[in-house]
Amino acid sequence: MRYISTRGTDSADYSFMEVLLKGMPEDGGLYVPKELPRFSPEKISSLKGLAYNDIAFEIIKPFTGDCIPDEVLKEIIGNSYGTFDHSCVAPLYPLYSNVWVLELFHGPTLAFKDFALQILGRLLDYALEQEGRRAIVLGATSGDTGSAAIEGCRHSKNLDIIILHPHKRVSEIQRRQMTTVLASNVHNFAIDGNFDDCQELVKQCLIDQSFLPKNINLVAVNSINWARIMAQIVYYFYASVQLGGSEREIVFSVPTGNFGDIYAGYIAKRMGLPISKLVVATNKNDILHRFFQNNDYSRKTLYQTLSPSMDIMVSSNFERLLFDAYQQDASAIKELMSQFHDSNKLTIKKSIWLEIKQYFSSYSAQDSDICDTMKKTYNETSYLLDPHTATGIHALKSMDSLPLTPQVSLATAHPIKFQQAIVDAQLTAPKPPQSMRELLTKQEKYNIIPKNLDNLKKIIITLT
């Protein structure tokens, strides 16, 4: 399998290893497969009854191609999902008649980002081992991504990981999920500033890496690495084959921020999985909803909501969907993205917009909708949704019903991680899982540093 850039007008293509280690092409675009593998109905039926890890191998294999030997890939998958606390990895919970919740929060940090970052850390480690060099993963976090990345990299021999978080501006649980990992390759810094300051420091270090010794480079953790999308395609297949496989169409409702998770569902559909609709569930930050409703993709004020992991102004993976919709026309994408860069607004060709719209529905949930959905669902089913997952259920409930089509709503986080929403919905928080209770008494390790680029560079050099 070869990969191309969404802004690559020079017809260059790349191997999986290049895409993995680089994360983002120099032209500012995103890597995507040149051609997607197709799964026939027979092939999809053959996945029925397989364990999660076996399905993961079948889905991921065509994307990594010859770059990773089968035995190695199987071991990486096994180790990644061996850290999950449920034997199904991604269990389907029946919520209402014909409505299921796909629980994606059984990983070490209790949110779905573990699916991608567990595998990404191990793939990077293997790739670096092959090339005989080291790298430093550098990232900024406002809460969830940092801990998932640390959990994914803590066992890597060829990687150090540095995560910057804004001092006193992440919750105690979120901080402890990062700072209680005492592995010698994990380095947490609390920056005396806000999340934007952290992000800016990371960006400056990544842009000019000349301060580092030759054989070492920085890898962005919040870059839009293709390997993260690849790992997320798996659970769409896993859920579908349990509910009718190749014969029955399914609706997936997906809480969306950066359009990563739902884009993985779109890829699953393009690979042949019968998905009748992908439901884009946004919170008050509704740029995607406005696009699907009115062909209006425009930057607006950022709101803080009860579902903070979806609080974004622009969706970085959206460019990948446009590239596909425009039949891989990189010049057109370059033009559109530069239009967006200059005017903070983007409108696409009407015929293409109408075509994309067939695959998606979209809804936006205010905080009050989130609370109402959490409360109503709990009263009717005794099942506690987290506020992100609630946007997905809210969207399904707002849809014209499709009585015979199974509906699956992705549960992206464990409710215990977002206690404020539980309070606001006037519900009672459940007993935290064992791992979370232990967090509160574990030793922490982190340093508080000023928001100073030269100082940070010096710290990074001491790790090389």
Ligand SMILES: *Cc1c(COP(=O)(O)O)cnc(C)c1O
């Ligand atoms: C990151 C995240 C999302 C949004 O996922 P995208 O891939 O950015 O669309 C939703 N819910 C939770 C809990 C998250 O951490």
